[in-house]
Amino acid sequence: MFGPVLLAAAxxxxxxxxxxxxxxxxxxxxxxxAGEGLETCLETVRSLTARGLDxxxxxxxxxTTDRLExxxxxxxxxxxxxxxxxxxxxxxxxxxVKLTAFGQALPGGGHDIAIANVRPVVEAAAEAGxxxxxxxxxxxxVDSTLAVLDELRAGFPQTGAVLQSYLFRTExxxxxxxxxxxxVRLVKGAYNEPASVAYQRKADxxxxxxxxxxxLLSGSGYPMVGTHxxxxxxxxxxxxxxxxxxxxxxxxxxxxxxxxxxxxxxxxEGHRMRVYVPYGTDWYGYFMRxxxxxxxxxxxxxxxxxxx
Ligand code: FDA
Numbered sequence: 243m244f245g246p247v248l249l250a251a252a253x254x255x256x257x258x259x260x261x262x263x264x265x266x267x268x269x270x271x272x273x274x275x276a277g278e279g280l281e282t283c284l285e286t287v288r289s290l291t292a293r294g295l296d297x298x299x300x301x302x303x304x305x306t307t308d309r310l311e312x313x314x315x316x317x318x319x320x321x322x323x324x325x326x327x328x329x330x331x332x333x334x335x336x337x338x339v340k341l342t343a344f345g346q347a348l349p350g351g352g353h354d355i356a357i358a359n360v361r362p363v364v365e366a367a368a369e370a371g372x373x374x375x376x377x378x379x380x381x382x383x384v385d386s387t388l389a390v391l392d393e394l395r396a397g398f399p400q401t402g403a404v405l406q407s408y409l410f411r412t413e414x415x416x417x418x419x420x421x422x423x424x425x426v427r428l429v430k431g432a433y434n435e436p437a438s439v440a441y442q443r444k445a446d447x448x449x450x451x452x453x454x455x456x457x458l459l460s461g462s463g464y465p466m467v468g469t470h471x472x473x474x475x476x477x478x479x480x481x482x483x484x485x486x487x488x489x490x491x492x493x494x495x496x497x498x499x500x501x502x503x504x505x506x507x508x509x510x511e512g513h514r515m516r517v518y519v520p521y522g523t524d525w526y527g528y529f530m531r532x533x534x535x536x537x538x539x540x541x542x543x544x545x546x547x548x549x550x
Contacts, residue, residue: 252534261526261530274529275525294506295516296517298495300338300519301520302520302528305343306345309348312359316363319363324370331372339376339377356386357394376404403426406433407431407448408440408447409440412450419463425466426463427468428468430451431447432531459481464492467493475504493514495518497532498519
């Protein structure tokens with residue numbers, strides 16, 4: 243019931259200022275975000291990889307409204323790629339980027355600005371022995387993001403993308419991206435989407451997720467199963483078993499701070515388990531989406547306000 247309100251708030255500058263500057267917010271944010279700076283993020287990476295988990299790193303930022311900020315976001319990712327190379331972490335740590343942080347939504351050529359900013363990041367990732375996955379944002383960005391993916395894959399075929407099962411179009415996108423060499427993270431979707439483009443009922447989103455899993459796991463690409471839902475994890479395991487997929491032919495992904503014991507359990511069973519680790523100062527939109535996803539997260543936040 244609170245989900246749509248929180249997702250609308252995620253895009254409100256006024257509420258952003260209010261929540262971001264409230265000191266009480268910090269301890270709750272720390273549950274989902276691995277610090278503000280690169281060094282703290284790398285400490286988290288070392289600790290997670292020592293426990294058998296792989297990571298994908300997100301330097302927080304989205305909906306960039308000026309070109310300079312888009313370049314600063316690019317530079318933050320370049321610094322991250324260089325740090326991963328210096329620490330020899332390329333085999334365990336990849337990077338997730340939001341193209342709106344790179345200028346995708348800027349008027350007058352946002353799509354091309356985003357490509358110009360993301361390309362050096364993808365190159366730096368390859369030099370560090372790793373790769374980039376393009377996060378998926380709201381439905382108005384999907385065509386542009388998949389077109390960027392196409393361009394990047396021409397030089398860097400290991401570049402990945404995210405598909406969201408709540409969108410009606412996604413089964414077709416899964417079919418198009420189920421081929422050799424493609425890397426797709428399947429998620430349910432975290433934005434406030436209208437009924438004209440997306441399923442509104444959770445049961446329909448879940449059913450679509452299973453259909454998409456079938457398409458991706460039956461294909462010849464590398465599916466990345468992004469969910470905390472025990473039912474979806476079990477379905478993916480069962481489908482993989484039936485389709486003869488080995489443990490290293492797909493992976494599970496979950497968000498930092500969510501279902502940690504399940505992350506360790508899957509890793510201990512021999513699955514590749516990758517944790518999505520966000521860091522940086524621009525945590526507001528990410529944080530609000532986590533609150534919207536789960537009433538228990540919202541309750542935790544409200545209780546922490548009440549006890550201050
Ligand atoms: P859902 O929210 O449907 O919950 C189903 C069940 O899972 C719950 O009933 C509970 O049992 C369990 N569960 C869920 N959250 C839990 C928690 N906090 N603690 C304990 N149990 C919990 N979205 C997007 O639009 N674009 C993107 O690029 C990405 N990227 C991304 C990367 C990764 C690695 C993940 C895991 C997710 C994303 N998402 C995303 C977010 C995604 O779209 C979705 O909003 C969330 O994953 C929530 O959906 P779930 O499938 O996890 O379960």
